[in-house]
Amino acid sequence: MTTARRLLGRLVLALLVVLGAATVAFAAIHLTPGDPVRAILGTSGPSQQLIDQVRAELNLDKPLTVQYGLYVRNVLTGDFGESYQLQQPVVRLIGEQIGASVQLALSALALALLVSVVLAVATAGRRPALRRISGVVELLTISTPNFWVAVLLLTVFSFKLHWFPVIAGHGVSGLVLPAVALALGMVGMFTQVLREGMERALGEPFVLSSRARGSSETTVRVRHALRHAVVPLVTLSGWTVGALLSGAVVIEMVFNRPGIGRTLATAIANKDLPVVSGVVVIAAVVFTVVNFLVDVLYRVMDPRVGRFSR
Amino acid sequence: MTFHPPVRSRLLAAAALLAVTAMGGCAAPGGAARADGVLTFSTGQQPDCLDPQVSPAGITALINRNVFDSLVEMTPDGRFEPWLARSWTIAPDGLAYTFQLRDDVKFHDGTPVNAAAVKATLDHAVDPKTKSFSAKNLISGYAGAEVTGEDVVTVRLSKPNSALMQALSTPNLGIQSPRSIEGNFANLCWAPVGSGPFSFVRWARNERISLTRNPAYAWGPPSAKHTGAAALNGIDFVFMSEAKVRFGALTSGQVDVSEAVEPANAKSLAADGTWQYFHNVEPGMVHYLLFNSTKGKLADERVRTALMRSADLDALVRTATFGQLDRAWSPLSPTTIHYDLSTVGSWQVDRDLAGRLLDEAGWTGRDEDGYRTKNGERLTISWPYNNATATHLVETLAQGIQAEAKKAGIEIVRQGRDLGTWTNDLLNGNMDMFNSSYSRNEPDVLRFFFATGSTAASGGANLFKINHPELDAWLVHANTTVDEKARADDYAKAQRYLIEHSLVMPIYVPAKLMGASPDVHGLRFDVSGSPLFYDVSLAGARS
Numbered sequence: 114m115t116t117a118r119r120l121l122g123r124l125v126l127a128l129l130v131v132l133g134a135a136t137v138a139f140a141a142i143h144l145t146p147g148d149p150v151r152a153i154l155g156t157s158g159p160s161q162q163l164i165d166q167v168r169a170e171l172n173l174d175k176p177l178t179v180q181y182g183l184y185v186r187n188v189l190t191g192d193f194g195e196s197y198q199l200q201q202p203v204v205r206l207i208g209e210q211i212g213a214s215v216q217l218a219l220s221a222l223a224l225a226l227l228v229s230v231v232l233a234v235a236t237a238g239r240r241p242a243l244r245r246i247s248g249v250v251e252l253l254t255i256s257t258p259n260f261w262v263a264v265l266l267l268t269v270f271s272f273k274l275h276w277f278p279v280i281a282g283h284g285v286s287g288l289v290l291p292a293v294a295l296a297l298g299m300v301g302m303f304t305q306v307l308r309e310g311m312e313r314a315l316g317e318p319f320v321l322s323s324r325a326r327g328s329s330e331t332t333v334r335v336r337h338a339l340r341h342a343v344v345p346l347v348t349l350s351g352w353t354v355g356a357l358l359s360g361a362v363v364i365e366m367v368f369n370r371p372g373i374g375r376t377l378a379t380a381i382a383n384k385d386l387p388v389v390s391g392v393v394v395i396a397a398v399v400f401t402v403v404n405f406l407v408d409v410l411y412r413v414m415d416p417r418v419g420r421f422s423r
Numbered sequence: 424m425t426f427h428p429p430v431r432s433r434l435l436a437a438a439a440l441l442a443v444t445a446m447g448g449c450a451a452p453g454g455a456a457r458a459d460g461v462l463t464f465s466t467g468q469q470p471d472c473l474d475p476q477v478s479p480a481g482i483t484a485l486i487n488r489n490v491f492d493s494l495v496e497m498t499p500d501g502r503f504e505p506w507l508a509r510s511w512t513i514a515p516d517g518l519a520y521t522f523q524l525r526d527d528v529k530f531h532d533g534t535p536v537n538a539a540a541v542k543a544t545l546d547h548a549v550d551p552k553t554k555s556f557s558a559k560n561l562i563s564g565y566a567g568a569e570v571t572g573e574d575v576v577t578v579r580l581s582k583p584n585s586a587l588m589q590a591l592s593t594p595n596l597g598i599q600s601p602r603s604i605e606g607n608f609a610n611l612c613w614a615p616v617g618s619g620p621f622s623f624v625r626w627a628r629n630e631r632i633s634l635t636r637n638p639a640y641a642w643g644p645p646s647a648k649h650t651g652a653a654a655l656n657g658i659d660f661v662f663m664s665e666a667k668v669r670f671g672a673l674t675s676g677q678v679d680v681s682e683a684v685e686p687a688n689a690k691s692l693a694a695d696g697t698w699q700y701f702h703n704v705e706p707g708m709v710h711y712l713l714f715n716s717t718k719g720k721l722a723d724e725r726v727r728t729a730l731m732r733s734a735d736l737d738a739l740v741r742t743a744t745f746g747q748l749d750r751a752w753s754p755l756s757p758t759t760i761h762y763d764l765s766t767v768g769s770w771q772v773d774r775d776l777a778g779r780l781l782d783e784a785g786w787t788g789r790d791e792d793g794y795r796t797k798n799g800e801r802l803t804i805s806w807p808y809n810n811a812t813a814t815h816l817v818e819t820l821a822q823g824i825q826a827e828a829k830k831a832g833i834e835i836v837r838q839g840r841d842l843g844t845w846t847n848d849l850l851n852g853n854m855d856m857f858n859s860s861y862s863r864n865e866p867d868v869l870r871f872f873f874a875t876g877s878t879a880a881s882g883g884a885n886l887f888k889i890n891h892p893e894l895d896a897w898l899v900h901a902n903t904t905v906d907e908k909a910r911a912d913d914y915a916k917a918q919r920y921l922i923e924h925s926l927v928m929p930i931y932v933p934a935k936l937m938g939a940s941p942d943v944h945g946l947r948f949d950v951s952g953s954p955l956f957y958d959v960s961l962a963g964a965r966s
Contacts, residue, residue: 161880163554182645199473200612209628266668272671279672280631280661282461369663371629384843 116351124364134397135188139181140392144382171197193391198383203391206375211395214372217364218357220288221295228296229279229303233342234334236304237311242390247308259360263294263367281370291368295360299353306349310342317341354400408422428867438469438714457479459658462943462961464954465669465678467630468663472612475597476548481862484594485682485953486660489634490531494522494541495588496644497864497950499905501614501760502586504645506815507536507598507618513605514937517583520565524574528642529669529889530600531622540577542568543601545578552608560871561590568815583903585910595950618642619671620653620957632660648945654960673938674698679961680943684936686816692938693747702747703952704932706759706864708872709751712806712824712928715855715887719805725784726833727925730804730869731770739823743816747936754869757951761866761914766922777831786832795832803834804855809845817858826863852887860933864950865913870898873921894920919962948951 156285168174173182180272187194193203219354236247270290271279283286315338323333374391380388427942450757467484475487494508508522528536545568548555551826564580564587571577580587603616615623620643621634635657642648661678663669670688673681684692684700693700714730721727739752753766759868781787781795781802788796795802806821840848848854859869870877874891877883894917902911920926935952942962947955 145841163551166551167554200472200609206628267668268671270676271677273677279663279668279675279677303655365629365663367668369630369661369668372629374630382842 200376220292225299227295233307254301313336314338314341473615474611487594489621489966497592521577538570680939686744701937703935708861711861727782729780732773733777734827737774761917763918
């Protein structure tokens with residue numbers, strides 16, 4: 114298969130994923146009971162005339178199939194229209210909010226990777242007691258709800274110790290606690306996967322040969338074992354993107370940060386379809402792009418993948 | 424007028440007395456005082472739109488009070504004082520209100536506040552293009568305004584509306600710059616232009632709204648304690664959706680004033696003595712349980728009365744609110760004008776009476792779970808709630824009422840429903856009862872909820888379409904007369920009628936619970952219990 118054809122295939126697949134996600138968003142909004150117009154205008158007060166006017170403006174008076182057709186056309190052309198609730202273009206709304214979300218996601222990801230690499234290198238193949246303690250801590254971080262961690266971090270480091278501000282602003286100090294809260298759950302997962310991979314690698318003959326050549330323990334762990342252990346971590350990327358997105362909703366709420374997670378949560382409550390679909394499509398695009406990059410990364414990191422799979 | 428059940432602060436702003444419990448300040452905690460002279464206010468809600476004529480949300484009114492001035496100001500005893508209007512006359516038939524305006528007031532964009540601006544604002548409120556959720560109902564009967572001089576405007580009504588002056592005193596009918604209405608129509612939500620002591624700077628969505636001092640301001644309301652520009656350099660309204668976070672931010676000195684303090688936290692705040700604690704009773708409808716008296720089991724007045732008398736509300740409310748809120752006796756809050764004091768104590772818990780009434784109504788059987796039955800059918804009442812707006816407080820109270828009803832043999836079924844289903848069921852009268860509250864300092868809210876003509880289809884809140892001609896007569900008469908004595912009499916009768924016939928069960932008196940740093944000086948509240956920042960100064964600030 115040529116590279117061009119493979120790329121084309123991937124592109125079509127990506128498009129299908131995005132379209133599928135957009136369709137699910139459309140269906141979810143329309144299948145749940147309730148009327149978006151009512152959600153926009155409130156439970157009483159608006160006259161029937163106003164309700165009809167808004168309904169016509171939003172094309173909600175047309176048959177569902179026509180609405181879906183219009184919707185797909187708009188999604189494909191990147192025109193998500195105006196938010197029902199906020200009466201602003203969805204693209205502008207998301208554009209305003211996405212920067213903060215990306216900043217948060219990337220810092221949390223970097224932090225989680227850094228901490229788990231250090232933890233895994235330090236604990237892999239060590240004494241059982243140390244591993245057990247580390248295991249318990251990992252399990253705790255995985256199973257503790259984001260919300261609880263976030264409130265706890267704020268209480269200790271902002272309200273009691275005054276180290277970090279609760280009103281984040283745009284500086285680094287405001288990013289620390291949200292990033293830590295979001296990273297914590299990932300640290301547990303990453304460390305477990307990394308350590309398992311490292312322990313397998315530490316038993317391999319090339320480690321023995323490296324040690325025989327007189328390499329130090331650190332060199333063995335970092336240069337040889339870790340490199341092997343990173344490969345399974347990459348396969349976790351789908352889970353990671355999901356964790357970052359869903360975590361962002363909670364973290365952005367608790368830390369009063371702007372972001373698309375918070376925007377999405379409000380939009381769902383208000384049945385604001387244009388905003389919901391805008392965020393869902395962006396999430397789907399991010400997802401497919403990340404998966405594509407991971408595929409490429411795989412080949413770079415592990416030459417065996419390219420050679421044997423095709 | 425929108426009412427979103429248990430979320431209090433979404434409601435209309437308006438008028439009344441305050442029960443202010445200001446605590447003396449000790450040493451400054453954490454140093455909230457900021458040299459920049461900008462006050463930070465934390466709120467759990469974010470406005471949907473800052474066009475005062477569009478959004479009925481309480482937070483919109485709270486913020487807009489700083490940006491917009493009104494024609495008149497309402498006093499705690501229900502009178503009106505000149506503000507943008509120097510004086511006014513009301514035609515004997517109640518169909519024309521002529522306002523003589525001040526001639527020295529300028530909007531933030533430099534244009535004059537004149538008769539044309541008043542007309543433009545009121546026309547904007549009823550313009551279908553505005554899609555107003557509330558202001559249109561506030562000026563029901565509006566038939567147009569006439570500019571008869573640079574600073575003289577006559578508001579004409581098609582039918583008398585004794586609640587008009589109160590409506591004009593609220594931020595919801597704050598006067599907007601006509602240049603802004605015309606030139607910036609698509610963007611009015613995001614760039615409000617008024618003549619208030621602070622002007623709008625920026626709305627960082629999901630983060631904060633920033634206002635800055637209007638240096639030219641020289642037309643404060645009569646209740647103000649100073650003249651000239653505001654003392655603060657600006658105000659930042661930050662959106663903190665979690666109550667725990669708002670409380671921590673306040674007590675660690677990172678915000679200066681916080682609204683919507685949870686009752687549990689309010690208790691410790693009040694007891695501590697370092698922070699200022701404010702308990703402002705909200706005027707309007709208390710938090711109530713509205714009965715579907717037109718169909719189902721609650722159509723029988725005896726069953727409704729039995730339900731009301733089965734619960735020891737004093738104890739339930741005290742426990743659920745940590746002693747911070749009072750149980751309610753009348754559907755009107757005690758700070759509403761023409762509140763009827765004789766309702767107090769008129770429907771104490773009486774479990775024997777409840778039992779007798781249910782027996783009389785034929786609910787004499789008992790099933791295996793201890794509930795009463797009639798012809799083999801259980802006495803079951805549905806009380807669904809909306810997942811999105813359910814609050815911890817209301818849930819606790821509902822469980823208490825449910826447990827008390829069970830003792831009387833009544834089964835209350837609580838089911839969570841999503842906003843869409845819940846709204847549909849509500850609008851179709853597809854439930855036996857529902858709870859909510861509604862803030863506005865006008866006893867006319869009773870007409871909005873209980874008059875025959877106020878059905879949901881016609882923009883009212885008589886959701887179960889009750890029809891009581893006697894009640895209608897009082898409510899309509901009170902709305903169309905300007906004789907305050909006659910109004911007081913009408914409203915007293917209406918309140919007693921609603922209780923005597925068990926059409927509504929008042930539960931608790933809602934209050935705005937707020938906390939402030941001891942560095943905040945001069946914080947006052949309007950008659951609706953909303954904070955006023957014009958007179959406020961911050962200790963340690965350079966203004």
